[in-house]
Amino acid sequence: MDNNDNIVMSRIAFERMQAKDERNDRWRNIIIVLLAILLALTNAMWLYAWNQYDYYSEEVTVDSDDGGNANYIGEDGNIYNGAEDEE
Numbered sequence: 001m002d003n004n005d006n007i008v009m010s011r012i013a014f015e016r017m018q019a020k021d022e023r024n025d026r027w028r029n030i031i032i033v034l035l036a037i038l039l040a041l042t043n044a045m046w047l048y049a050w051n052q053y054d055y056y057s058e059e060v061t062v063d064s065d066d067g068g069n070a071n072y073i074g075e076d077g078n079i080y081n082g083a084e085d086e087e
Helices: 001-049
Strands: none
Touching: none
């Protein structure tokens, strides 16, 4: 009779652990789906913020009257880094 009681008790413990594992699996699946939704949402927000800026390439035309210099500092094509004109 003692062996039969051990089998019944182990069966009850097994069913109890199975129910606990099912609850854990359900919560784990909910968390995975929630994290996937949040990941997609944050990526969409990032793409929206990234596309708010106006990215374009403006063509630079070189004025041939000044000798064809494309510098934006100085009018004679020389770049002066805070120094006096040494001509």
